[in-house]
Amino acid sequence: MLRNQRTDWVSWAILIAITLFLAELLLFHGGAIFFLMITVGCMYIGRKRMPKMSGTALFWFGLISFVICLFHMVTFRLFLFLFFVYIVIQFAQSKRTPIRIQPIIQEQSSQTEEALFQRTPLLQNTFFGSQKTPEHVYEWNDIDIQVGIGDTIIDLSYTVLPKGEAVVVIRHLIGNIQILVPYEVEVSIHHSVIIGSLSVFQRSETKLFNETLHFQTAGYDKAERKVKILTSMIAGALEVKRI
Structure with a gap:
């Protein structure tokens, strides 16, 4: 239950962050949308031309410009601040209620444990x-x-x-x-x-x-x-x- 609640909070946080991000772009910094599209285009074209020097330079130019543009946005900096506040709160709560690890006492059970095998995926994220x-x-x-x-x-x-x-x-x-x-x-x-x-x-x-x-x-x-x-x-x- 607690895990589901945390997942819901994270989902809502991401949704709110995206909403604020789009609101700032559309209402206050409309030109930033065009600039972000250019940076994404630079990354894509540069990635296609790698490992050529021109492709590598174009890719890193687009990536660095994209990050700089994000850090100039008020909503992004606000989201980072709230994220660090959340980390501090979670750390403080973990100090007040530390997790206690106790030895597990094995008991006889009528149910047979189900065999579980981990398989290596073909491709990774x-x-x-x-x-x-x-x-x-x-x-x-x-x-x-x-x-x-x-x-x-x-x-x-x-x-x-x-x-x-x-x-x-x-x-x-x-x-x-x-x-x-x-x-x-x-x-x-x-x-x-x-x-x-x-x-x-x-x-x-x-x-x-x-x-x-x-x-x-x-x-x-x-x-x-x-x-x-x-x-x-x-x-x-x-x-x-x-x-």
Whole structure:
């Protein structure tokens, strides 16, 4: 219960911070929106041109300019102040009511403990950088990742999908996603994008703006092995093709 309450407080804090941030941009510093878009564009273009010197310089220029712009905003500094106040309050409360660790007394129970195994995910959450599945045979695990700025490549030809429905969930801020699918695997695709493009087999959309799209191969519902792809991004391209 306490954990749920803390999660609710954090969610509300983030929502209020975003609301204040947008209010300051729209009501007091409208020009800052344009400047922030330029800095994000510099980071994206610079990231695409890396490791060239021009790309590296452009990326870091955009990142530093973005941070400087944030620190010049009153709402952002207010949010940082409230965040540090919250940390101090939590620290003071932990001092007043320290956690007591007591030895655990094992008791006989009629219930059998359930075996729980931790599996290593194929891909990790990243804020900057590109990643791809191994270029050799690997064991399949469902994918559920979040990516800030970068590209993601998933090649399903190096693995054997289990019977049933395999799931790939990718949430991108800025970047491209490429998924390579064997011919014998049926596919369902749910894609949401603010600005970008899409290429799914023979279907191509070059100018997407605030779109949600769903594609499904003909034999998906009855297929023994199939993959469900759920992707969302602010800006970038999605490519799904057969190999």
